[in-house]
Amino acid sequence: MSTAPMIEIAALRKSFGPLEVLKDINLKVGAGGVVALLGPSGSGKSTLLRCVNLLVMPDDGAIRVGDTSFTFGRTTTPPRARALADFRAGTGMVFQNFNLFPHMSVLQNVMEAPVYVRKLPKAAARDLAMAQLAKVGLADRAGQRPDTLSGGQKQRVAIARALAMEPRVMLFDEATSALDPELVGEVLQTMQQLAADGMTMLIVTHEIAFAREVADRVVFMRDGYVVEEGPARQVIDNPQTEATRSFLSHFHKGQTAG
Amino acid sequence: MYTWDFSIIYEYRWVFLHGLGITVALTAAIIVGGLAVGMTAAICLLSPFRLLRLVSLCFIEVFRCTPILVQLIWFYYALPIISGIDLSPVTASLIALSCYGGSFYAEIIRGGIVSLDPGQTEAAQALGMRPSLVMRRIVLPQALRRMLPALMNQSILQFKNTSLVSVVAVPDLVYQGQMVAHDSYRPLETYTAVAVGYFAILFPLTLFVRYRERKSKEAR
Numbered sequence: 001m002s003t004a005p006m007i008e009i010a011a012l013r014k015s016f017g018p019l020e021v022l023k024d025i026n027l028k029v030g031a032g033g034v035v036a037l038l039g040p041s042g043s044g045k046s047t048l049l050r051c052v053n054l055l056v057m058p059d060d061g062a063i064r065v066g067d068t069s070f071t072f073g074r075t076t077t078p079p080r081a082r083a084l085a086d087f088r089a090g091t092g093m094v095f096q097n098f099n100l101f102p103h104m105s106v107l108q109n110v111m112e113a114p115v116y117v118r119k120l121p122k123a124a125a126r127d128l129a130m131a132q133l134a135k136v137g138l139a140d141r142a143g144q145r146p147d148t149l150s151g152g153q154k155q156r157v158a159i160a161r162a163l164a165m166e167p168r169v170m171l172f173d174e175a176t177s178a179l180d181p182e183l184v185g186e187v188l189q190t191m192q193q194l195a196a197d198g199m200t201m202l203i204v205t206h207e208i209a210f211a212r213e214v215a216d217r218v219v220f221m222r223d224g225y226v227v228e229e230g231p232a233r234q235v236i237d238n239p240q241t242e243a244t245r246s247f248l249s250h251f252h253k254g255q256t257a258g
Numbered sequence: 259m260y261t262w263d264f265s266i267i268y269e270y271r272w273v274f275l276h277g278l279g280i281t282v283a284l285t286a287a288i289i290v291g292g293l294a295v296g297m298t299a300a301i302c303l304l305s306p307f308r309l310l311r312l313v314s315l316c317f318i319e320v321f322r323c324t325p326i327l328v329q330l331i332w333f334y335y336a337l338p339i340i341s342g343i344d345l346s347p348v349t350a351s352l353i354a355l356s357c358y359g360g361s362f363y364a365e366i367i368r369g370g371i372v373s374l375d376p377g378q379t380e381a382a383q384a385l386g387m388r389p390s391l392v393m394r395r396i397v398l399p400q401a402l403r404r405m406l407p408a409l410m411n412q413s414i415l416q417f418k419n420t421s422l423v424s425v426v427a428v429p430d431l432v433y434q435g436q437m438v439a440h441d442s443y444r445p446l447e448t449y450t451a452v453a454v455g456y457f458a459i460l461f462p463l464t465l466f467v468r469y470r471e472r473k474s475k476e477a478r
Contacts, residue, residue, distance in 0.1 A: 089386025099381035
């Protein structure tokens with residue numbers, strides 16, 4: 001890659017008590033790149049994703065997103081609340097359980113951060129929010145409460161809410177895992193559109209076919225290590241390590257034909 | 259055989275009404291004061307700073323584990339001797355009742371905040387909201403709605419607790435009742451009237467709380 005990567009993770013470590021969840025993780029995502037994190041549950045991929053916007057504070061290593069970088073270690077003091085908030089404002093995140101704000105309308109959900117974090121005037125924030133809702137195909141739901149929406153619609157609102165902050169990167173933490181099977185497609189389609197628009201994306205997913213289709217690189221994790229990484233089709237169609245092969249064998253039947 | 263004579267109640271109606279007015283005003287003040295104390299104590303309890311948590315916990319337990327009657331007397335008689343600050347009966351009552359109520363409110367508020375899905379806080383943080391903003395815009399509006407029945411129950415107790423301020427000569431409904439009883443030699447009628455006064459205000463409120471509790475259960 002000719003330009004500097006948008007996301008750069010170096011020698012990252014994280015333990016929860018005696019359990020070491022991330023062991024020396026190194027990862028780069030180029031600007032406009034889409035990287036899928038695959039691996040069995042407990043492999044540390046969600047923790048890694050949460051480290052990228054510092055919802056989980058790493059113990060050791062370095063993280064850079066765009067022009068903001070943080071280093072971690074026993075001697076470094078953790079970032080202050082203000083620096084953390086400013087950093088996260090530019091790092092969109094979509095959760096498995098949507099986490100929409102139930103006491104607000106769909107529109108208010110999307111407007112909330114532009115108004116209170118970016119301090120945009122209400123009218124400008126409303127226009128921005130409506131534009132994002134239109135992008136995910138839910139402009140007509142703006143006045144509804146989140147609990148009146150289907151799971152797929154909720155997740156698309158959550159994507160619009162993150163996009164309204166005009167982030168440099170988007171992080172997806174198993175965005176379709178809580179959805180009924182028939183609702184997965186609409187969310188994946190929204191994500192695919194986002195990738196096509198040139199958004200830098202880091203995606204934790206169990207949708208192997210989607211990863212193969214949309215991601216340009218795949219990172220396979222197990223037990224806190226990156227076991228294998230490379231171009232999406234190469235890793236998924238022709239895995240080099242035994243761990244990757246055995247993981248993918250659960251999915252291969254029929255899902256990635258073609 | 260005792261003959262009841264409730265006509266004296268009407269004679270002293272302004273004394274009663276004045277007392278009731280003081281009781282209601284006092285209740286309003288200690289609910290506001292108590293909520294302010296309780297909110298502060300609850301936020302301190304959840305603070306990442308150990309010292310704040312410890313101070314808050316000590317405060318809450320001291321006020322929860324001593325009788326409000328003793329606190330009232332202590333603030334009125336003992337505090338001026340220790341600190342040299344003279345408190346009027348009303349001020350001493352306001353402080354004691356706000357702190358007492360606040361210690362109970364604090365536990366309710368803390369519980370309400372903790373019961374909220376941590377995903378709400380995470381989502382707000384991920385959008386770049388700072389902790390104070392997360393609390394104000396996302397956590398508290400949801401948590402307060404959830405704890406409203408419990409807060410109202412505690413406020414009803416607070417209303418009745420104001421009856422104790424008569425010991426430091428604040429002219430609330432009970433105190434005025436005592437005056438009327440002494441004056442009219444009709445304590446039975448007088449205290450019946452006082453009881454009816456409390457009941458007439460609190461009973462509709464308890465019905466309202468029940469209604470809200472049912473509503474919030476349905477909403478879940």
